[in-house]
Structures are given as C-alpha cells and as structure tokens.
Amino acid sequence: PRHRAAPTMEFRRGDNVGPLHPEPATESESILSAFNVSRRGKGPDPRVWSHANARLRFLVLGLGSFMMIGSYYTLDMISPLQVQLESKLKIDALQYNALFTMYNAPNFILPFFGGIIVDRLGIRTASLVFAIICLAGPLIMMLGAYDLNYNWILVGRFVFGLGGEAISVCQGALITKWFGGWELALALSVSLELPRLGSVLAYNLQPYLYVAFDQSLGDCFAVACGVSGASLLCAIIIANIDWRTDNAHSTSAYEIEEYSGFEVLAGLSWRDEIREARKLPRLIWLLALSAMFSYASVLCFNNIANEFLQDRYNMSHKRAGFVQSLPFLVPTLSIWAFGYIIDRFGGKVQMIAISSVVFMSVHVAFATGRPNPIAMLLILGLGYTMYAASIWPSAVSIVENHQWGIATGIVVTAIDIGAGIGPLFVGALKRHYNNYDASEVFLAALGGVAMLMAVWIKRENDRTGRPLDGQTSTVHAKKDDTLHEHAPLISER
Numbered sequence: 001p002r003h004r005a006a007p008t009m010e011f012r013r014g015d016n017v018g019p020l021h022p023e024p025a026t027e028s029e030s031i032l033s034a035f036n037v038s039r040r041g042k043g044p045d046p047r048v049w050s051h052a053n054a055r056l057r058f059l060v061l062g063l064g065s066f067m068m069i070g071s072y073y074t075l076d077m078i079s080p081l082q083v084q085l086e087s088k089l090k091i092d093a094l095q096y097n098a099l100f101t102m103y104n105a106p107n108f109i110l111p112f113f114g115g116i117i118v119d120r121l122g123i124r125t126a127s128l129v130f131a132i133i134c135l136a137g138p139l140i141m142m143l144g145a146y147d148l149n150y151n152w153i154l155v156g157r158f159v160f161g162l163g164g165e166a167i168s169v170c171q172g173a174l175i176t177k178w179f180g181g182w183e184l185a186l187a188l189s190v191s192l193e194l195p196r197l198g199s200v201l202a203y204n205l206q207p208y209l210y211v212a213f214d215q216s217l218g219d220c221f222a223v224a225c226g227v228s229g230a231s232l233l234c235a236i237i238i239a240n241i242d243w244r245t246d247n248a249h250s251t252s253a254y255e256i257e258e259y260s261g262f263e264v265l266a267g268l269s270w271r272d273e274i275r276e277a278r279k280l281p282r283l284i285w286l287l288a289l290s291a292m293f294s295y296a297s298v299l300c301f302n303n304i305a306n307e308f309l310q311d312r313y314n315m316s317h318k319r320a321g322f323v324q325s326l327p328f329l330v331p332t333l334s335i336w337a338f339g340y341i342i343d344r345f346g347g348k349v350q351m352i353a354i355s356s357v358v359f360m361s362v363h364v365a366f367a368t369g370r371p372n373p374i375a376m377l378l379i380l381g382l383g384y385t386m387y388a389a390s391i392w393p394s395a396v397s398i399v400e401n402h403q404w405g406i407a408t409g410i411v412v413t414a415i416d417i418g419a420g421i422g423p424l425f426v427g428a429l430k431r432h433y434n435n436y437d438a439s440e441v442f443l444a445a446l447g448g449v450a451m452l453m454a455v456w457i458k459r460e461n462d463r464t465g466r467p468l469d470g471q472t473s474t475v476h477a478k479k480d481d482t483l484h485e486h487a488p489l490i491s492e493r
Contacts, residue, residue, distance in 0.1 A: 060178050060241060061187055063234045064171050065194040067131065070231030071164045072198030074138045074224040075103060080206040080321040081220065082307045088217060089150045093304075097427030100303050102154050103161040104420030109413060110166055117166070123177060124239040127170040131235040133163030135228045142225055146218030165412055168192070172408045174238065176396060186339035188392045194335070196328040198227070203306070203325035207318045277406050283398055283464065284407050286457050288414035290352060291391055293450040296418030297359040297443050298384050300426050302327060305377075308436050313373055323373055330381030331388055338389035348468050349461055351390040353454040358383030360447030367440035398467045422446070 078085060078099055086096055117126055137160020144152025171191055179187040206220055213219035301308075302324060309320040342348055362380045365371045391411070399407045422443075429438040461468045 056241070056245070057178050060238060061175065061191060063238050063241075064174050065191050067127070067231050067234040067238065068168065068171055068191075068195030069198035069201075070224075070228035071134050071167060072195050073202045073227045074134070074141075074160060074198075075164060076199040076302070077202040077206055077220065077224050079303055080203050080306045080317070080324065081210060081217070082304065083310065083317070084210060084215070084217065088148055089153075091150055092427075093430040094424070094427035095150070097303060097423035099154065099157050100300075100423040101420045102157040103164065104416040106158060106161045107165040107413065107416035108420060110162065123170055123173045124242050127167065127174070127235045128232075128239055130163035130167035130170060131232045134160060134167060135225070135232050137161070137163070138221065138225045138228050142218055142221040145221040148217070165416055168412060169409050172392070172396075174242075177242075183343070184393065184396075186336065186343050188339075188396070190335055190339060192388060192392055194332060196332050199302075199328045200325040200332060201227075203321045203328075207321045210317075276403055277410065280403060280407060280410070281398055281464070281467075283457065283460055283468070284395065284410060286453060286460055287391060287395055288411045290356070290450055290453040290457060291411050292414040292418035293446045293453060294356055294359060294387055294391075295415045296422040297363065297446040297450065298327060298380065299419045300422040300446075301363070301380075301443055303423055304426060304430070304436065304439070309373060312370065312436070315373075323377060326374065326377040327381035327384055330378060331385035334382075334385050335389055338385055339393075342389055342393055346469055348390040348394045349454075349458055351386040352394070352457060353451070355383040355387035355390075356447060356450035356454045358386075358447075360444050360451055363440050363444035363447055367437055367444055394468050418446075 078096075082096055086092065089095075121129070137156050137158075139156070140159055141153050141156030144150070144154075144156055172188065175187050175191045176184070202224075205223075209220050209223060210217075305324040306317070306320045309315045309323055310317065313320075315323065338351070342351070358379060362376050362383070365376060392408075395407055395411050425442055426436075426439045429442060430436055432438070457468075
C-alpha cells in the first residue's frame with residue numbers, strides 16, 4: 001500500500017520545527033552525548049535523536065550544505081583557469097566550453113531519474129553512492145591534467161556529471177525530510193546556495209594555487225580531489241545521523257520519509273512513476289522552463305567571466321577571479337534574508353519576475369557598453385539570489401508529497417539542459433567573432449525568454465487559484481493519513 005499509518009508519537013501544540021515532533025531533549029542535553037547509549041541501554045536517546053531537535057536539524061542542514069561544496073568547487077575550478085587550459089591543452093573557446101557541456105550531458109535526464117532513485121534507494125544510500133561518484137570524476141580529471149590530456153579531462157567531467165547533479169536531488173530530499181513548516185523555504189534556499197561557497201573558493205583560490213604550484217594544472221586539480229573527499233566525509237556523517245534518528249524511534253525508513261514529506265512510492269514500477277510525472281501541474285513545467293533559461297543566463301556567463309574580464313577590462317588573473325565570484329558570493333551572504341522573507345510574506349512570483357529582468361538588463365549592458373563590472377556582477381548576484389530563493393520553494397509547494405523527488409528532478413534536469421547546451425553557443429560565437437559581444441547578446445536573449453516565462457507563470461498561477469502566492473508553511477495532508485492534527489503542513493491549497 002502507498003499510505004501507511006503514521007507512527008505513534010507525541011506532538012506538542014505550538015511546535016513548528018519539522019514534520020515529526022516527538023518531545024525534544026532538554027536544553028542541557030548535548031547532541032554529542034547522543035552518540036553514547038541511552039541511560040536505559042536501549043539505543044540512542046529519542047529525545048536527542050529527533051527531527052524536533054533544532055540543533056540536530058540545523059547540524060544536518062550545515063553538513064548537507066558542505067557536502068555539496070566539493071561538487072561546486074570541482075565544477076567551477078576550471079573557469080578561472082580558462083586562459084591557462086586553452087594555452088596548455090591547445091584548445092579553443094568552443095572546446096573549453098565543451099567541458100561544461102560534458103559535465104551536464106548525463107544530467108539532461110539523470111536528475112529526473114535521480115529523484116526516482118532517491119525515492120527507491122532512500123536518501124542515505126543514494127547520497128553515499130553519488131558522493132563517491134563525485135570523488136571519482138575529479139581523480140580522473142587530475143590524471144588528465146598531469147598528462148595535459150584534454151580527452152581524459154573530458155571523461156572525468158562526464159563521470160563527475162553522473163553524480164554532481166543527482167546528489168543535489170538527494171540534498172533536497174534530505175532537507176524536506178528534516179524540515180517543515182515555515183522553516184522549509186529558508187532551509188531549501190540555504191542548502192542550495194551555501195554550497196556556492198565552493199564556487200567562490202574556486203574562483204578566488206585557483207589563480208593563487210596555479211602560481212604557488214609552479215603553473216601545474218595537475219596540482220590544481222588535486223586540490224579539487226581533496227575538497228571532494230571532504231564532501232564524501234560529510235555524506236557519511238549525515239547518513240549516520242539520519243540512521244540513528246530513525247533507529248531511535250524504532251520507525252522504518254519508509255514511515256519516516258513518508259511523513260516527513262518525502263514519501264516513497266512503494267510498489268510502483270518505473271513506468272508508473274513516469275506516469276506520476278505526467279500528473280504534475282502545468283506550473284511545474286513552466287517553473288522548469290523558467291529555471292532553464294534563467295540559470296543558463298547566469299552560469300554560461302560565469303563559465304567565461306574570468307577571460308571576459310581580463311580581455312575587456314585588462315584585469316589581472318587574480319583580480320578577475322575575485323570579481324568573477326561576486327554573483328555567487330552575494331547569494332551566499334544574503335540568501336538567508338530572502339528565504340526568510342518568502343517564508344513569512346510570500347512573493348515568489350514577483351521575485352521570479354524581477355530576477356529575470358535583472359538577468360536580461362545586465363547582459364544588455366555588457367553587450368552595448370563597458371559598465372562598471374563590479375556593480376554589474378553585484379546586481380547579477382542579487383537577481384540570482386532572488387531567483388534561487390523563490391524557485392525551489394515554488395517547485396515543492398505545489399505538488400503532492402510523493403511527487404517531491406520527481407518534481408525536483410525535473411527542475412534540475414531543465415537547468416542542466418540550459419547549462420549544457422548554452423556553453424556551446426557561447427563558445428561558438430566567441431570562436432567566430434573573436435570577442436564576447438555576440439555571446440552577451442545571446443545571454444541577454446536567454447534573460448528575455450526567462451522574463452516571458454515569468455509572465456506565463458504569473459498567468460497560470462492566477463488561473464489555478466494562486467498556489468504560489470501563499471507562504472511555505474503547510475504540507476499536503478491526505479485524507480487517509482492519520483497524522484496528528486497539530487502536525488505542521490507544507491502547502492495549503
């Protein structure tokens with residue numbers, strides 16, 4: 001059966017901290033003390049190992065975010081080394097941009113099935129599998145970099161891509177399992193943007209490492225392997241915490257995941273699960289298209305931003321790396337505020353529309369003149385922050401519980417299609433015109449299409465009763481569920 005009775009647990013009126021609310025531990029009991037056997041000798045203390053324990057919940061949020069830092073660092077580490085890669089590997093702009101396409105190629109469809117894999121294998125197992133793949137890819141790239149072999153680096157990027165995006169689906173599932181109520185949008189926004197610190201580190205650190213390592217590309221790639229190894233360690237710790245919490249309440253993983261909002265489709269075939277995707281509301285598909293064009297207008301620019309800033313503004317390699325990092329530094333610092341605003345006051349549709357206008361305007365400015373690059377990239381980062389804080393809560397707030405993994409996978413797939421095909425156009429235009437003016441026109445056009453998608457989303461949202469306008473404060477409750485009446489919900493239609 002797809003729905004089972006909820007486990008018997010004590011809920012407290014006024015709690016709004018997560019999908020499951022057993023009696024929390026007292027303030028004096030530390031999380032670390034729960035690694036020992038409880039006083040009765042019957043396993044971990046359920047008052048500490050609980051989804052209602054705020055400190056444990058935010059520890060999971062932090063570890064889940066740092067788990068992704070290695071993925072983002074490895075993905076973007078080649079961008080500040082574009083000039084050096086093209087020189088040492090003897091490749092042109094199109095071949096360089098193909099490195100990003102190779103990463104995204106398996107993710108044209110894999111994140112969609114990644115959601116199904118998470119639903120079937122469980123969050124813990126899937127996270128560990130994909131984290132291991134994310135370490136294998138950089139190891140292959142490191143060997144290729146030491147030999148100055150472009151083809152081996154391409155293979156490594158492909159292997160890395162097999163796990164790099166799918167693990168983000170695991171991260172989203174993990175957050176929806178541990179968070180609920182008004183905290184959900186904030187937790188999703190933070191977990192998806194805090195890992196961008198990996199990109200910021202790559203943009204700023206790689207130029208210095210290249211000089212410190214005597215211009216050795218292999219040594220620069222070796223650092224990425226170390227960061228990915230640390231991310232795997234975070235995944236292992238999270239799996240241990242999640243297992244202990246489930247075990248402390250003597251509740252099956254099925255029940256925990258179902259009633260924390262990331263429900264498993266037990267007993268359904270792959271074909272049946274694809275049918276579930278066809279039942280998704282039209283708004284999900286519109287949000288996916290919006291994400292495809294919006295993210296492409298930002299990510300495709302940042303792929304070439306270092307060389308762009310050096311060529312157009314005569315910046316040094318290191319300064320270009322810092323300025324390049326600004327669009328991802330802004331969300332890292334301010335995503336908390338935007339997530340809180342959306343949680344409390346709504347406004348997701350408006351933020352999606354405003355951010356798309358920002359994307360188009362910044363690229364139009366670069367295509368038609370020489371504006372202040374720091375100001376432009378700060379504005380671009382602000383628009384990116386608004387968009388990220390609104391798109392992910394929107395995607396999970398309008399579908400049923402058991403469709404969360406599939407819905408998230410569809411949005412991630414759309415983003416990867418845009419981020420995979422876009423660089424080929426940017427690289428081809430650069431090779432043909434020998435400058436980035438035409439590439440900026442292309443990126444401005446992507447922002448324009450994103451703006452049109454925002455209008456379509458607004459109209460569809462109005463037509464369907466404005467499901468995106470409410471706060472992310474409730475969870476879909478089904479009539480045959482037996483959750484306690486005071487358990488918080490994630491979406492109220």
